[in-house]
Amino acid sequence: MQPAVEFRAISKQFGAVQANADVSFSIAKGSIHGLVGENGAGKSTLMSILYGYYRADSGQILLDGQAQSIRTSQEAIRLGIGMVHQHFMLVENMTVLDNVMLGAEGGFKLAAQRATVEAQLRAICTRYRLDVDPLATIAELSVGAQQRVEILKQIYRSANILILDEPTAVLTAQETASLFDILRLFKEQGKTIILITHKLQEILDITDTVTVMRGGRVIGAVPTAGTTKEELANMMVGRPIENNLPRAPYHPGAPVLTVENLQLQDAQHVQLLADIGFTLRAGEIVAIAGVSGNGQSELMEILAGMRLPTTGKLTYLGQELPYGRRHDADGLPLAFRELGIAHVPEDRLRDGVVKSFSVMHNTILGYQDKLKNRWGLFDFKAIAARCAGLMKKFDVRPANGDLRIGLLSGGNQQKVVIAREVLAQPKLMLVGQPTRGVDIGTIESIHTQLLALRDAGVAILLVSVELEEVRALADRILVMCGGRITGELKIEEFDTTRIGLLMGGMHKS
Amino acid sequence: ADPKLGIVYDAGGKFDKSFNQSAFEGASRFKKETNINFIEVQASSDTQAEQMLRGLARKNLDLIASIGFAQTQAVQKVAKEFPKVHFVLIDGVAQGANVNSVTFKEEEGSYLVGVAAAMASKSKKLGFVGGIDIPLIRAFACGYEQGAKATYPKVEVIQNMVGTTAAAWNDPAKGGELARSQFERGVDVVFAVAGGSGLGTLQTAKEKGKLGIGVDSNQNHLYPGSILTSMVKRVDNAIYDSFMQMKNGTWKAGVTAKGLKEGGVDWALDENNRKLITPEIEKRVLGARKDIIDGKVKVIDYRAGNHCPV
Amino acid sequence: MTFADLHLDSVLVSTVRNAPVLIFAAMAGLFAERSGVIDIGLEGKILASAFVSAAVAFATQNPWYGVAAGMAVSAALAMLQAYVAITQKGNQLVGGIAINIAMSGLTFVLAQFFFQQGGRTPDLGQARLFDVVLPGSAAVEHIPFLGWLYAHLIGGHSVLVYLAFALVPLVHWVIYHSRFGLRLRACGENPHAADAAGVNVERQRYLAMLVAGVLCSFSGAYLAIVQSGFFLRDMSAGAGYLALTAMVFGNWRPVYTFLGCLMFGFFGAVQIQIEGVELPVVGRIPGSLIQMVPYVVTVIVLAGLMAKSVAPKALGTPFVKSR
């Protein structure tokens, strides 16, 4: 049978970076094709070329055996290609309905169309069991719901070839499962699907064939049935990946952080956090599990000083955290950092880095006052050396401190942020979604760093929606739902079903 | 030999529909009659005025005319440096043995048009549109009001200023809007002393069938039949005379205040407004004119004590 | 002072008459900025279209040719701005300011070159736009209030005034209820999303700038052909910046922007009325201080009542397909 998509010797260069080099492989019609590879391997670039977003320097793309020159996304859409991008492509201040209609309005006047499209969307939502309100504004939606909007968009446009670039990076297990149900339905309808993911289990679960890329080249293409996680990981990273990282025995020290009766209400008096209480000790990792949007972000922000709690007693190393008598959190994170609290924010692009700054400047962020001399100036020689050391230790690639950090792959940006926070030698480390969108090789190294930190006696609070990650790192697990802590488990009691129930708000008495 | 002559306009520029333009016209007349050329430049700031004056003085000009009070300090300074060069300063008083300062009694001319306005007005409500609220403009307003009140004590004068920045001299829309709003309050004669903005005032007066009064040069021809008269300030004559005196070797330094008597200011009566000026108005205005020249009527200059008696 | 001294009727009529200059320009800015292109060059476009429309109206003795010519020139300038902002991906503020400065100089030079009247065009005389007299105005004129309302507040303005006011609901509809508006907003908010959805971002922005250019031309034509009856150098006198202010003030939304324009018009008119008038408590405010009334009010309203302004997110950033 004619393959639905065939890449022939595609090459693409960005400045000095060869993002794609002589990439050739084909994708059978009506199949789900996995695409894996390290951060920066060139997966997104390749898909962007297929979607008309970039133009290849050389090479050819064939659809159904026909050579096509796809120069714009409009052309790609016309050829029946749909794409769910790695970073959401939604207009935040518009409704779901408008986002779906954008580019496919069906006439100059929207009013008439809006009603029909809304009805269609509701029908699609029922059919595919997608929980989305067409009239909701995107900005109000959780990441998972936004992901569903992206899917909804593609269903509405009935794309024949659907590209999904890391769609599961921000989804919970349940959300992923229901996405996969939809993909299977698509497959039955004869659609071709290309799925990019860093989670090898997902590749095994759903794809038919899988292509592995490294350094812009295709390393291998294998039928999924005949491969294993270990083999794929090995192909990706070029070395075996250790699943169970070694760690010292659990010997928690003195309490570092005690949270009692923490409450948070927003300006509209909506209760975002209620009755939160826990203790975090030196040398332990406590993970907070839960579906995203259940208050984890707010809790982290409060602990990092980025937000004020409504009430509550927060004791850190025997003294109360300095929220008192402030009316906003302006500048508070600095005071927290000085107390020895480090913070890896969960939205690294928004909070953690300044995209237009170089990597070196980003290693200063948050510690600018520590690094200045008594004239208030930076010693850039020393800072460059510090940055070089940090990039080496945390294996940031490419190891060029003068590069704009926006040009680094997500995983490498994350390494820079973690390195910066670790280097501050904190006593308490707050870590939000440390491996979101990060490849397995990098996950391994980030996990290793976090465990080393724990073994060195740092108290770590981890927020993650990845139960795999929670299992790999945590000593204790708190589960949050609806702004409350619904349960606590020791790592030995780790049990996916029970955590799932707690995440859904089901208390087990 | 022919004298070498120069003019330095102030920030308004030679087309400001006001004293700069008037100076330009006087110089042009001189040039036409004598075939003697003159150099002209515009100084956009006080610093530039000094620079321009010095630049011209170095070219060994015989006479440099500085237009506008903003150049007072600059003239004083440069005149000291170049005692051989002669200067004439319009609208300001500068010290120096080689400087002739010419000021005008704007209040006297304004008084006359105030008389005419009060008589021509049916509603006995008069308007005044000024450019920026500065003493010079207030002197116009104050003279105008004195003339009007002397003619008809109950007359009411509504005053508005266009703005506070340089744009206030070039905003005909606002000039027109001020006139409109005055008309809506019953005004039927408006005196526009606002450079280019005043053109908007006069235009609106014509449009609304009311009367406007022009300023500086004779603006009667702009809208014949709807411009009652113009308060002419003969900067052109002052420049023309200076140039002529220079040519004839009769030029003298000193301070000249030119009023009605000296022909420095006047009202304008020509074929364009002949029909508007009834014999009664003409008689009354000419009477006032004579009284002022004879010293029987003393028009108070706002600038003298920074206040207006009416 | 009594209430009658305020001349509220006159103030309202004056507001209606003054607002169009700002409304046209502010709506123009709205289209440009909603598509993601900062339009600080309104002032220059107003001035250019004012000059061209006056010059052409004078030369042809037909105001409509003037309006059309102004439209062409203002649109051409908008296209230049678009070329700079969209194709060249240059700094949009620089491009706009360059146009403002260049036009301030060029209109004078051309006006002087062609007409020799010191940067002024000759008086347009009959070549001005007519005022609309509503049918039956004369009949109702003497009826208290209603007569004034019908014949003076609603009726008796230039056609461009009606166009300006009609524009507001139209712009609202286009921005929020048409395909053009949907794509426009998407381009200004998240051009990458628009592009991924198959919208040609650059084309959309060019179109938006074209609309902006055309709308802005009316502002200049109104100044020259309707309000003044001639062109005078620098006669825009900051209207472009004020329009931009009204737009920011209105949070880039058509109706609020319109209210902003009315507010400037209204307080401008009030300021005229209270100049030289004995006010309760404060007494007679000196003329130069009165001039600041509209601006002080704006600051107070902005600081006191309005929520934070939220500009279109992609405003000012050229669309480059890369992260």
Next chain:
Amino acid sequence: MNNHDLPRWATAFVLPILNLLSAMLVAAGVIYLLGESPTESLGILLHSAILNPEGLGYTLFYASSFVFTGLSVSIAMQAGLFNIGSEGQMYFGGLGLTLAMLAFDSTLPTWALIPAAIAGAALFGALWACVPGYLQAKRGSHIVVTTIMFNFICASLMNFIIVKYLIPAGEQNTASRAFSDAAAMPLLNQWFPVLGETPLNISFLIALVALVIYGVVVSRSAWGFKLRTVGQNPHAAHYAGIRLSKMIITVMLISGALAGLGSVNSILGSTHYLSLNFVGGAGFIGIAIALMGRQHPLGILLSAVLFGALIQGGFDLSLEKPNIPTETFIFIQGLIILFCGAMEYFYAPAIIAVLKRKKG
């Protein structure tokens, strides 16, 4: 193609020169249409603005004020704030300076008067910027709107103050009295007589120092780092513990103070009195300078000198060539801003093509 692929010498020199030439070419066309010889005019322009030492003195004198307003706009821009209010801030700064001089010029010696003038100008400039800064920081009122409004308000207020309180009795000029001779910036022609009678004064040196300080502070200091972080990503700034509202207010105070300092050059360096609308657009030119100079100290200096040269050269040219009105140079200024500031990469594709052909 990609602009980043261009070698440094091309972006730093070849492009700006080509852009300047393009602007000059269009300008030459206009001059030709006005009936004058473009080459001769350019010659006069160059001679009068740069080659002739006295002309250069004037060029640098004008540039000194522009450096300050350019810095004022630039530093606010670093924090993502578009301060359109430098015009008003410089105007109000002039009032501060004048009040200080009126109070002390008969009692204090020059060495004390100059710091007093600088302090007065900076203080009042900052004062005029502090309300917009405060409103932006605490109420989120858009700085563009508030600073435009404050320009208008300043014009009215100054009009009132000058006319009502500062004009000496019996004077026509709408200006304060002239200060005593002690209240004058030392002129550079004392040391460089070749400069002739130019008002170029030590403000120029202060401007150069200010540029250096600005450069060091913005790109090498912790405070500058915070400033730029606020401008580039306010979320990250909050995360980094930078006090956003304090930063906004502080930088607006500094911006206003810098604009205010511009008045020291124009008043104490030349006129020695405060006059109505003495700023004459220097604040707005500061915006163009900051944008064209890319907020970089060297860029600001070069653009300021370019504008100074145009103003200075433009005068002499319009003196020599009566057919070319001074306004032509306003048009040329606009062209230069357009070509050098907004279309800076216009020739980049061509240069890349040429380079490629040479290589290949």
